Amino acid sequence: MSYEGENKIQSTGVQVYYGETRALHGIDLNIGANEVTSLIGPSGCGKSTFLRCINRMNDVIEGCRVEGSVFIDGDDIYADHMDVVELRARVGMVFQKPNPFPKSIYDNVAYGPRIHGLAPTKEALDHMVETSLRRAGLWQEVHDRLGDTGSGLSGGQQQRLCIARAIAVNPDVVLMDEPCSALDPIATAVIEELIEELKSEYTIVIVTHSMQQASRVSQKTAYFHLGNVVEFGDTSQIFSNPKNTQTEAYISGRIG
Amino acid sequence: MTDTITSMSVSAALKSPESAARLKARYRAEMRFRFYGRAAIGIAAGILIFLLSSIVYNSIPAFTQNFVGLDIELAQDKIDPNFSNDTEIIASADWQGLIKASLRREFPEVNARADKRELYDLVSSGGGDWVRDFVLDNPQSIGSVVRISVPTSDDIDLLIKGLIDRTLPESDRLVSNKELVWLDHYTAQGRVHTQFAWTLFTSGDSREPEMAGLSGAFIGSLLTILVTLAVSFPIGVMAAIYLEELAPKNRITSIIEVNINNLAAVPSIVFGLLGLAVFISFFQLPRSAPLVGGLVLSLMTLPTIIIATRASLASIPPSIREAALGIGASRLQVIFHHVLPLAMPGILTGTIIGLAQAAGETAPLLMIGMMAFIVDTPTDITSKATVLPAQIYMWANNPERAFLPKTSAAIVVLLLFLLTVNATAIYFRKKFEKRW
Numbered sequence: 001m002s003y004e005g006e007n008k009i010q011s012t013g014v015q016v017y018y019g020e021t022r023a024l025h026g027i028d029l030n031i032g033a034n035e036v037t038s039l040i041g042p043s044g045c046g047k048s049t050f051l052r053c054i055n056r057m058n059d060v061i062e063g064c065r066v067e068g069s070v071f072i073d074g075d076d077i078y079a080d081h082m083d084v085v086e087l088r089a090r091v092g093m094v095f096q097k098p099n100p101f102p103k104s105i106y107d108n109v110a111y112g113p114r115i116h117g118l119a120p121t122k123e124a125l126d127h128m129v130e131t132s133l134r135r136a137g138l139w140q141e142v143h144d145r146l147g148d149t150g151s152g153l154s155g156g157q158q159q160r161l162c163i164a165r166a167i168a169v170n171p172d173v174v175l176m177d178e179p180c181s182a183l184d185p186i187a188t189a190v191i192e193e194l195i196e197e198l199k200s201e202y203t204i205v206i207v208t209h210s211m212q213q214a215s216r217v218s219q220k221t222a223y224f225h226l227g228n229v230v231e232f233g234d235t236s237q238i239f240s241n242p243k244n245t246q247t248e249a250y251i252s253g254r255i256g
Numbered sequence: 257m258t259d260t261i262t263s264m265s266v267s268a269a270l271k272s273p274e275s276a277a278r279l280k281a282r283y284r285a286e287m288r289f290r291f292y293g294r295a296a297i298g299i300a301a302g303i304l305i306f307l308l309s310s311i312v313y314n315s316i317p318a319f320t321q322n323f324v325g326l327d328i329e330l331a332q333d334k335i336d337p338n339f340s341n342d343t344e345i346i347a348s349a350d351w352q353g354l355i356k357a358s359l360r361r362e363f364p365e366v367n368a369r370a371d372k373r374e375l376y377d378l379v380s381s382g383g384g385d386w387v388r389d390f391v392l393d394n395p396q397s398i399g400s401v402v403r404i405s406v407p408t409s410d411d412i413d414l415l416i417k418g419l420i421d422r423t424l425p426e427s428d429r430l431v432s433n434k435e436l437v438w439l440d441h442y443t444a445q446g447r448v449h450t451q452f453a454w455t456l457f458t459s460g461d462s463r464e465p466e467m468a469g470l471s472g473a474f475i476g477s478l479l480t481i482l483v484t485l486a487v488s489f490p491i492g493v494m495a496a497i498y499l500e501e502l503a504p505k506n507r508i509t510s511i512i513e514v515n516i517n518n519l520a521a522v523p524s525i526v527f528g529l530l531g532l533a534v535f536i537s538f539f540q541l542p543r544s545a546p547l548v549g550g551l552v553l554s555l556m557t558l559p560t561i562i563i564a565t566r567a568s569l570a571s572i573p574p575s576i577r578e579a580a581l582g583i584g585a586s587r588l589q590v591i592f593h594h595v596l597p598l599a600m601p602g603i604l605t606g607t608i609i610g611l612a613q614a615a616g617e618t619a620p621l622l623m624i625g626m627m628a629f630i631v632d633t634p635t636d637i638t639s640k641a642t643v644l645p646a647q648i649y650m651w652a653n654n655p656e657r658a659f660l661p662k663t664s665a666a667i668v669v670l671l672l673f674l675l676t677v678n679a680t681a682i683y684f685r686k687k688f689e690k691r692w
Contacts, residue, residue, distance in 0.1 A: 060581060062505060089584035099575035101594060111593075112583040162579070169583060 008033035008173065008203040009054060013068035016049050016058060023049045025227040026068065031220070036195060036204045038214040038235070041224030042250065047207045050224070051175050054205065055091035056084050072173065089116050092166035096178040098158035100150030100165070105142050108150045108161055109133060112169035128168055136164035137194050156187025163194065167202070174198065176206040180213065192217050211251060215239045223247045308671075315664035321453035321466060322416045323405035324379060324442050326358045328387055332399045335391065343392060351384030355406060363438060371434065378438055380407040382467040405449070410465040410658035412439060416448065419657070430657070456665060460631045461647065465658030468651070470669055472633045476546055476626070476641030477615060477673065483550020483637055484557055484614050489607055491554075492561030496603075499562070500569045501591050520559035527556045528623030536624060544625040547637040552620045557610035564606020568599040600688040608681035612674050618645045644670040 009031040016024040024046045031037045039047035049058065056077060058064045069076045077087050089112070100108050109129045112118075119125035129146070133139040138160045142153070150161050159179055166174055176195070180188040195204060195217045208214050214221055215235055222232040223244070231238060231247040242248040269275055332339070335349045359375050360366070366375050383406035390404050391397060407413070411430045414420045416439075426433050442448050459469035503509045531552035535541045541548050572595045580590040596603075621627060627646040634641035642650075644666065651663040 055582070057578065057581065060577075085584045085586050087584075088582060093578075093582035095575065095578060095582070097575060099573075099579040101576065101579060102598065111580075111585075115583075115585055115589055115593075165579075165583060 007031070008072065009205070010071040011050075011053070011068065012071075014050065014053055014070060015067040016046070016053065017065040017067075018061070019063045023227055024053075027053075027229055029222060029229060029232060031203065031205060033203050034199055034201070035219040036199050036206060036217050037220040037222065038218035039205065039207045039222050039224060040209075040211065040214050040250075041230075043209075045224040046227040047222075047224040048177055051177055051205060051207050054173065054175055055088050055093055057088075057093065059084060089169050090171050091173040091175060092169065092171035094159070094162050094166050094174065094176045094179045097182050098155055098162050100153070100158050100161050102149060102151055104147045105133075105150050105153070105161060106146040109164050109168045112165060116169055118169060132164040132168040133161075135167060135198070136160045137190065138164055154187070156183050156190060159183060159187070159191060160194065163191070163198075167198070171202065173203045173205065176204065178207050178209060181209060188213070211239070223250060225250070311664050311667050311671075315661055315668045317414075317417050317419060318456060318661035318665035319453055320417070320450050321455060322408045322413045322448060322450050324408050324412075324439075325403045325405050325447040325449075326355060326379070327362070327401055328354050328358045328404050329361075329401045330354070330391060330398050335398055341395070346391060346395070347388055349388070351387045352381065354387060355379060355383050362441070374432060374434060375438060377409050378412055378435060380409050380464060380466045382462065382464055383407055403447075405451075407455070407466045408439075408448070410656055413466055414658055415439070416450070419661075456662070460633050461629055461642070461650075462631065463629075465654070465656045465662055468659070468662060470644070470647060470666055472630055473642050473644045473647035473666070474669065474673070475633050476549075476630075477643040477645075477670075479546035479634060479637050479641065480549040480553065480621075480626075480643055481611060481615050481677070483546055484553040485607075485611060487551060487554035488557040488561055488610065492558050492607075492610075493565050493603060495558075496562045496565030496569065497591060497596070500566045501595070502587065516559050516562050520563060523619075524556055524617055525619040525623065527552050528620030530555065531620060532623045542638050542640075544628055544630065544640040544642070545638045546626075546634060546641050548624050549621050549626050549641075549643065550637070552624060553614035553617060556617065556620060557607075557614050560610035560613065561603075561607050564609070565599070565603045568602025568606065569595060571602065572598050597688065601685040604681055604685045604688065608678060612677060615643075615674055615677065616645055616670070618643075618649060621646055644673060 007030045009029075011027050011029045014024055014027040015022060027046075027050055029050075039051060041047050052058045053066055053070055054072075054077075056066075058066055066078060069078050071077070072087075072091065075082065101111065103111075106129055109132050110119075110125055113125060113128050119128050130139060130143075133142065138157060141157060142148075142161075150158060153161060159182075163174075163179075180191050183191065192213065195206065198204060206214075206218065218235045220233065221235040221238040223230045223238065223242075223246075225246055231242060231244045233243075238247065239251060242251060331354075334354060336342075336346050338345075356372075356376050359378065360372070363375060366372055386406045387404050390402070394402075408416065411420065412435065415422060415431050415436075420430055422429070422431070422436060431439075439448070455467060455469050457469060457474075458471055459467060460472035462468040499509060499513065531548060535548045535551055536543055541551075576594050576598065577590050580594050581587075585593065618627065621643060626642050627649065628640070628642055629650065630640050630642050632640070648663055648666045648670065651659045651666060
């Protein structure tokens, strides 16, 4: 069991190539357990690419190659013996656009536990679905219509459904790729509150374009630029007193 | 400013007279285009309606059959001389002879050999079957004289339906004056009546138009299509899933891809030759069988199904795959739990298009002997059979005039068959379709 601040994820010299193009130029980053780390930077800087390295989602992209290593709890996730399916069960992901399955709300949340065999009985599964929906703050709104399709919910509800789906398998790490970019400010506030609550149980890495969001939800911030980490440190320090002039320029809105 | 020399402001440009002319020209172009579009649809629909209505109109006479009631003496010694009551012995009696005897008794004045033959031609040469069926259903009637309705021969049938003009001079008419007299004798007594032609659906092919039916060809088509579906659907869908979802993108897979696309454009007769060489000559499978027909048509349908399935799989948004991968579904789970169910409507549409093509195909079946005169209705996929389009072709080639409406009726049945297949597919597609 890891305690707060201990290194949960360690990346050393991570380089990613899309065909001939190098998208990441050697990323060394230590991400602490049970805290929220936000990755910020201009479009195309590689923050999403790095996020997708943590659960090997880049594997499915044709022509994508990853060098270097990423350790989660000391296990090299790019080692030969590492099973991708198991890894992705440990490292959940929430995407930019809410993408519930075109199935019922219940089946959306129950899918992960089902394929990983986490719930031996129907009652256990019901319980897991309820807990996940409660933790995602969606239970009150949907408990009487679990059979409705997930795509019938509003955008913010859909995204919370996706979060419930991700945490239903009880992962260690939750990766969020701009989870609020398709949502209005009210839905965004709900999700941010949720992130705040979830960090007690999960290590959260979030990619965001909103500086305010990064400063509100995260404890650590990494500033990416052109495939490099320019600066990494406590969020409060990065936003109040950046050491690097590039970071300062980006944060103050002069570039990016 | 120099700007004003080269360009003017939009609002000024829109007020100029050239602009008004341009606007008019634009509206006119749009009107013209609308007119062309409507004309195109009108012509297409018109041709289709003309074609369908002429086929249906021509087919109407084939759905009825005229019968004449004959007084037939069911003599014991002619039917079951030894009182055996054995249905096999009874069934093998000379029923046609009884009909002829009845006709002779009705017209004792007919003595010449040629006249007698003409007289016998009044009723169908298969009319004995009706007498036999009557006796088998009513065995107590043996020994008495009973009035039994038997179908008239094809020419008499056409005459009653008005398709042969009795006002024509005898030399231009398929029915002789004598036959007219005999027929009028029966008509005057109210012994001629029209019935729905069940024969068309219950019996197999025949040389006699009034005896010929579609049952054999219909069952043959059904069996052939079932074999085609059973072979091409699983193979096609599996091949498409592998190529689209699992296969590495390299030279070999791209060569396979190009060849599948080429295969879809190969003339169908080539598949028939291939089927003849491979299935019949090499594997020694039976000739004229729905099994071989189905296999040949599968070869033809496979590319259609593969292409449609791949297109349908590719159209599933990547966000669904990512969502499933993101919670640790394996590639197979992603495919079978999420992608395939969503792609199903598209896959079914492609399959149905392929099957409908196959159901209307004759050329490849020509090569494997399914374009043949086969009387019996096939019972399984290895018995000899023909298919509906082949039956249409063969009937169209027959010299008897009565086959003309029969051919149209067969076309109507084939169209209804295809319509049913398509309707089934649409039903399943709607069932699989999900709201996003």
